[in-house]
Amino acid sequence: MLIGLEIKNFAIVSNLSTEWHGGMTAITGETGAGKSIAIDALSLCLGERAEASAVRPGTDRAEICAQFDIKNLPLAQAFLDSQLLSNGDDECLLRRVICKNGRSKSYINGSPVTAAQLKELGQFLISIHGQHAHQHLLKNEHQLNLLDDYAGHQHLVLNVKQAFNTHQALQREFKQLQQQQQQYAAQKQLLEYQVAELDEFALQDGEFAAIEAEHYKLSHSQTLLSACQAELQQLYENDEQNACSLLQHSAQRFVELASYDESLTNIAELLSEAAVQVEEASREIRDYAEQTDLDPGRLMEVETRLTGAMDLARKHHIKPEQLVEFHHNITEELQSISNNNDRLAQLDNDIEQALIDYKATAEALSKSRENAAKTLNKLISASMSNLSMENGRFKIMLTQEPDKVPNSIGFDTVSFLVSTNPGQPLQPLSKVASGGELSRISLAIQVIIAQKVTTPTLIFDEVDVGISGPTASAVGKLLRQLGKSTQVICVTHLPQVASSGHQQFFVAKEVTKGATFTHMKELNDDGRIDEIARLLAGDNISQMAKANAKELIMAHA
Incomplete structure (x- = not known):
């Protein structure tokens, strides 16, 4: 308040x-x-x-x-x-x-x-009813809103709106997918070819880096083998002189010298350890050389795989390292396009069900509107009689079109019909009501609606x-x-x-x-009497006008 x-x-x-x-x-x-x-x-x-x-x-x-x-x-x-x-x-x-x-x-x-x-x-x-409210009363949309306000079934109105929105959203998605299917027809064919080609090549994650490293090693295997064998001779296997025997000899010599000067003991130990390290390195070089084969067949196999990967990458304008990710992405894209057919079929069923749901909610709203209209017809007709339209009749005509295109307000179109004189048929409000009658009917409706809406x-x-x-x-x-x-x-x-x-x-x-x-x-009381008297008689307020004013006020006491 x-x-x-x-x-x-x-x-x-x-x-x-x-x-x-x-x-x-x-x-x-x-x-x-x-x-x-x-x-x-x-x-x-x-x-x-x-x-x-x-x-x-x-x-x-x-x-x-x-x-x-x-x-x-x-x-x-x-x-x-x-x-x-x-x-x-x-x-x-x-x-x-x-x-x-x-x-x-x-x-x-x-x-x-x-x-x-x-x-x-x-x-x-607050609800404000302006002096031009009766003009809005002539609009069918406003008439329907008034009926819904009186019925107080906002949950049903909301249900219809939500069901309509769901139906519309599904239809939009269906139309969009149909358009995409047409646009993607040529793209799908290309993707199928690309995916099949990459599936056949079947490059694995990390494989390109591995074969690239293997190719580099195999292409230099002769150099690696020759160098290992030569160095092995120098370090250990040369019978005349090798690094290991020289270190062992020097270590032994300093062991002898350390008997004269203990400070040389550390040098003897370092040389002895170095001889051991050279011997260990020589064993690993021998093992590596024994495992390194000159395998032209494997080199050709790796080279073919490497060249194939690079050719595919060049074809798709990407780096070879990106082939696996690219393969994964276009496979998903192709799957998405292929899934659209399944989604279209599902959407077709969903749209049909959404339409059934919409019609059910709209039908419930229509029944509620019909019940409210029956009550409102009686109340407004009675109110018209109280407002000096003794023979007035009022009727809300609801027309239901369940087969028309769904909309957010349901099946119904509404028209306020009125008859203000005996024998006169009910006709649309805009055709039969004078300005004063329309104002009174509007007031009657507003008051009745207001009582219900509270x-x-x-x-x-x-x-x-x-x-x-x-x-x-x-x-x-x-x-x-x-x-x-x-x-x-x-x-x-x-x-x-x-x-x-x-x-x-x-x-x-x-x-x-x-x-x-x-x-x-x-x-105050006296002020009200004077003002009511002014409204009755104008600026020249007589005692009779005051008496009439007081009588009007007292009639409501």
Whole structure:
């Protein structure tokens, strides 16, 4: 429930602070005084688009703060908790600042937020019904939304939308895969050839580096063998003189010399160890030479394998070391293309099942709409009678087309039909209702929908345009009755409606030193009598007008 509203430098308002109560609050004032200024400001505070023109001329920025009691609003509390915006108590403060350059800043409980977050929270706080709402009533899409709002079956609406989205997504994937299949036809043939060629060559991971090293060794095997044999002679096998025997001789000599000088012992040991190392190296050289064969056949085999790998790499414009990875990648690509046929077949079945699911959810929504429409027909027809259309009849015509292309709202198209005179057949609202009748029908629908939706605060901005006399009294009673279950704020020019309020605000405009100011104040009992009398009789308020005004107010006491 709205409990406070502060407006600074907004349009022709300089500074305005108001407190609000439950029940029905009427807002009245002279023509052009800006009776809707508070609602316009409140709309901005709830996330509507801000423009630089909203800032009062000569000031830098406009600021609007709206305070709400949310202790009985679980949806609003849940939103604040989910967005980490709760302040831990039963009140919520919304604030919007609009700069003269058109930029704006938004806050919830002091934390910066986006205008979209304000709007999302606002749907749990206030519902505004403008003076042009009856024009929207002529649109079939809006009519369907009203029916869904009254039915309260948002879970069914969401189910249909989700089923539709699933069906659409599957169809998009199917179409995309079909296009890919056509594009990949030639590519698949090439990939099949390339994969078959690489499969046949069957190069293993790390094999190219291994055969490259083996080829290098085999191509130098003669050099390796000759060098090993020559060095083996020099180191160990030459009978006349070799390194090993020379080292052994020197080691023995220094052993003898060490008997004269012990400091030579270390040299003798080093030479002895060197002789041992040379002997060990000679044995390994002999083993290597014995294992090294001159094998032209193996060299040719390795050379053929190496050349084949290099030719394949050159063919695919890659390095030979990348052949194994390339082989793996194009094999996967070919498998993916081949799998598309299986996926297309699966998608065909999935699309068929998704369509069955869509039709089932849409049918459930249609049945719920039918039930709600039957109830709404009776309620609106009765309300029309109360609004001086005694012979009025209202009917929601639902047309179901289960075989049409799926859409996000289901099978149904809707049309509001009405008959306002005896013997007149039901016809579309746009063809038979006059401006005043349309306004009354719109009001009846809005009030009935509002009672079902149970928005905590309902604002009616001059929705009583085009009505007067007994009808105006009926409208007043209707809004006051609604005010027993929810907060109702109504901008009106009718004394019958204004007198129905539990409280009343008066809006006035004045010009001071060339500047225009709008003021808004809550009226006491005497002030209400004077204002209702003004609405009845104009500026020349007589005692009779006051008496009539008092009588109107007392009728609702």
